[in-house]
Amino acid sequence: MLLQPVGGRGQQALLAAPVLVHGLPVTAAYLAAGGSPVHTRTTAGFFAGSSLEDFNPDAVPSAAPAGLVARVPFEFPADQRLAVAVGGDGVVFRADGCFGCFVRTVRALSQKPPPVALEALGALAWQRIVLGLADTLGALRLQGLPLSVLRCEDHG
Ligand SMILES: [Zn+2]
Numbered sequence: 001m002l003l004q005p006v007g008g009r010g011q012q013a014l015l016a017a018p019v020l021v022h023g024l025p026v027t028a029a030y031l032a033a034g035g036s037p038v039h040t041r042t043t044a045g046f047f048a049g050s051s052l053e054d055f056n057p058d059a060v061p062s063a064a065p066a067g068l069v070a071r072v073p074f075e076f077p078a079d080q081r082l083a084v085a086v087g088g089d090g091v092v093f094r095a096d097g098c099f100g101c102f103v104r105t106v107r108a109l110s111q112k113p114p115p116v117a118l119e120a121l122g123a124l125a126w127q128r129i130v131l132g133l134a135d136t137l138g139a140l141r142l143q144g145l146p147l148s149v150l151r152c153e154d155h156g
Pocket residue numbers: 098099100101102151152153154155
């Protein structure tokens with residue numbers, strides 16, 4: 001849905017990578033509609049009354065999450081190699097990149113509620129990670145100045 005050239009192989013990759021979504025109902029709905037099995041409690045708020053199965057019957061996960069997409073503030077586990085953080089002003093993603101750099105960049109995100117478009121961007125970031133289209137570490141913003149990755153002590 002978000003990515004035109006996903007194709008059959010891409011859909012298989014998305015299906016094979018269940019995702020835990022925390023605090024982001026719009027992100028959960030976008031991911032489910034795009035073919036990712038989603039672990040989440042609810043689609044409260046924006047999608048109140050609908051369940052993820054309404055968006056895609058394949059969205060019901062049959063395996064443990066391969067990674068997570070979470071709204072900040074959130075304690076991201078270091079052993080989760082695939083992670084996306086959504087803040088009020090941007091998205092930070094990690095695809096095997098340095099955990100220290102990831103955490104430092106995530107801490108700089110605004111904790112205000114993310115606008116709907118930013119939740120959608122979080123979904124897109126997850127899909128790009130799973131499809132192998134993303135850098136190992138990166139930060140995205142919808143508009144304004146680009147968001148840069150802040151380097152940790154080891155990478156100063
Ligand atoms: Zn680092």
